[in-house]
Structures are given as structure tokens and as C-alpha cells.
Amino acid sequence: MEKIALITDSACDIDMETLKENNIYLLPFRIIYKSEEFMDRIEISPQEVYNRLSTEIPSTSLPNIQLIEDTLTEIEDKGYTHVIAIMISSGLSGTYNSMRLMCENHPKLTCEIFDSKTLTMGEGSLVLSAAEMIQKGLSFNEIAEALPNLRNKVHVYFTLETLEYLRKGGRIGKVAGTIGDLLNIKPIIHVGDDGIYHSYAKARGKNQAMSKILSILKDYLDKVKCSVWILNGGAPEEGRKFMENVKGLNNIVNLFSGDIGPALGVHTGPGLIGLIIKEEE
Known part of the structure; x- marks a missing residue:
């Protein structure tokens, strides 16, 4: 058996x-600082990692x-x-x-x-x-x-507070990142079918970015019932606010909230809001 x-x-x-x-x-995952190392979620919480980002950006390892x-x-x-x-x-x-x-x-x-x-x-x-x-x-x-x-029925979108951490991690060109920050551009990133990050849209300011993410969710809900997760990375108040905007939308079968861990967060910095959609039958 x-x-x-x-x-x-x-x-x-x-x-x-x-x-x-x-x-x-x-x-x-292992969260590695210059002088110490932690096991993700077992020895260090996501919030502790975000709290320390201003003093040191750790690396993550398998x-x-x-x-x-x-x-x-x-x-x-x-x-x-x-x-x-x-x-x-x-x-x-x-x-x-x-x-x-x-x-x-x-x-x-x-x-x-x-x-x-x-x-x-x-x-x-x-x-x-x-x-x-x-x-x-x-x-x-x-x-x-x-x-x-x-x-195939799971979709991940997120938006960032700043491009600084992507720039530090070598994930975007320095000039593009600097101009983006000056113009207050907030990228909306999607995890593609190939399993890597893709730029899905850009918004001017965080409010517009959150409106765009809400619009993405509504497009799915117009077609199919969904389970939805609203996650934040070092931005609990913004996460709560966005959750209030999502509550009451039609076709949501289950609605959850939570923290985005360091596997994504150390590369994007605090202020991350994530939308995870699972299409239900």
C-alpha cells in the first residue's frame, strides 16, 4: 500500500x-548575512528579514x-x-x-x-x-x-515600492532603475509560464499600481471562480488596505492573507504587495 x-x-x-x-x-532556504546564517521561517521570520534590510541585504541560498x-x-x-x-x-x-x-x-x-x-x-x-x-x-x-x-490555473503578480533592490541585485539596468525611481514608476511583475519574472505593466505611483492589480484580479473573476491570496512583504498596512478592496468581490471562493518570505522579498525590498490567483473548477 x-x-x-x-x-x-x-x-x-x-x-x-x-x-x-x-x-x-x-x-x-538559508538567509545569509555577513556574520550569521538562518533557516528561513524556522530561525528567522519574514518580518525580521524586512526589518534588517535597511542595514544589510542578505543573500538567499538553497x-x-x-x-x-x-x-x-x-x-x-x-x-x-x-x-x-x-x-x-x-x-x-x-x-x-x-x-x-x-x-x-x-x-x-x-x-x-x-x-x-x-x-x-x-x-x-x-x-x-x-x-x-x-x-x-x-x-x-x-x-x-x-x-x-x-x-496552469495559478497566477502570480506583484508590485514593488522601489526598484532599488532589483538594481542592487543586478536584475535591472542602473539607468532604468534610477529613472524609474525618479518618475515614481511602480512595475507590476508577473511570473510567466516559463517560471521567471516578466514585466507585466507599469504604473505611476503606488495607488495606480494597486488599482492595476485590482483590475487584473477582476478580469479573472469575470471569467471564473477563484481562490485569492493577498500577500505583503514588509507592508502589512498596505496589505490590509488592499484586502479591504478585494473583500466582497464576486466569484472569490476563498480569500487569504499572509507574508511574502525572503526567497522573493530580499530581491525586491519592503513594500511588496503580491496577488496570487488560483482558478477553481
Whole structure:
């Protein structure tokens, strides 16, 4: 009889309580400062990372290889026969490849390493869907076959307070970033089907950016029922304000709020507002 373990990484932005409730194994990213290192969400919270950005911008690194090995060994020792691992987009991180290679050391486990091609609660929603399917008793093959279709129904958009952190990280040209800041341009970024960031739109000022994101959501809701996540990165008040604008919209099946973790946040800085949409049947 199949016994299926579910694994993800901390880029999924599922809170610790929900992970425990659903028996999901977490592989935390490493948040690395000059003098110290932390395991994401286990040893440092997203808010603590945002609070420290003004003094030092940390780097993020893949989950520890030994931790991946120990997790797989624990899973095997507990009698699991199958593993479904849903990872951050391979276009944004090497975590997917690391997991794939480590699973080769465990031939007794039948593993499905799934490239979510997204992150934050886009990835997280896929993990929670997989957990629900496991709880309902679906087979390993049924879950593995369902994931690509579910992935096509998940959409991630976000807007930034400043282009400074993207510029520091080498993700945009210095001149474009400087001019953008001077003109108060707020980009709206979309995670594409290829699993990398794409510029979706630009807005003059944060209010216009938030209106544009609301408009994106309404376009989806006009066509289909959706579950919606409103996430913030170091901007809880803006997140709450946007949540109020979303409440009461037709066709929202579930509405959630939460924090965007460092996997995305250290590259974008505080002031991030994210919209994650999952099309429902």
C-alpha cells in the first residue's frame, strides 16, 4: 500500500502551523548575512528579514543538502513508499535540481519532483492541493498527473515600492532603475509560464499600481471562480488596505492573507504587495 510524503521548500510561503496540520515536510532556504546564517521561517521570520534590510541585504541560498538527505532518510525510516516534492521554479532557484539529485540516493522511494514554475503562494497553493489529494486517498500517480493542470490555473503578480533592490541585485539596468525611481514608476511583475519574472505593466505611483492589480484580479473573476491570496512583504498596512478592496468581490471562493518570505522579498525590498490567483473548477 502506498504511503505518500509531501515535501516543499520555504519559498512556498505556507505558514508553519498549516505545514504541521497537513504533515508537510519543509526544506527551508538559508538567509545569509555577513556574520550569521538562518533557516528561513524556522530561525528567522519574514518580518525580521524586512526589518534588517535597511542595514544589510542578505543573500538567499538553497536548502542545506544534508538537511534534504536527512529528510529523505527520515521519510524512508517512517515507512513512506512515495514522495511528492513541489519546489520553487527551477528558473529562479537550483532547489528543484538539488532535490532531484538527492532523491536518486533513495531508490526505495518512488519520487515525483515537481517544478512549480512559480513561487510564494502560487507554489504554496499547489502544495496544499497535493496535501488535500493525499488526505482524500488519491494515488501517487493520480496526484502526479493532476499537478501540471493545477499549475496552469495559478497566477502570480506583484508590485514593488522601489526598484532599488532589483538594481542592487543586478536584475535591472542602473539607468532604468534610477529613472524609474525618479518618475515614481511602480512595475507590476508577473511570473510567466516559463517560471521567471516578466514585466507585466507599469504604473505611476503606488495607488495606480494597486488599482492595476485590482483590475487584473477582476478580469479573472469575470471569467471564473477563484481562490485569492493577498500577500505583503514588509507592508502589512498596505496589505490590509488592499484586502479591504478585494473583500466582497464576486466569484472569490476563498480569500487569504499572509507574508511574502525572503526567497522573493530580499530581491525586491519592503513594500511588496503580491496577488496570487488560483482558478477553481
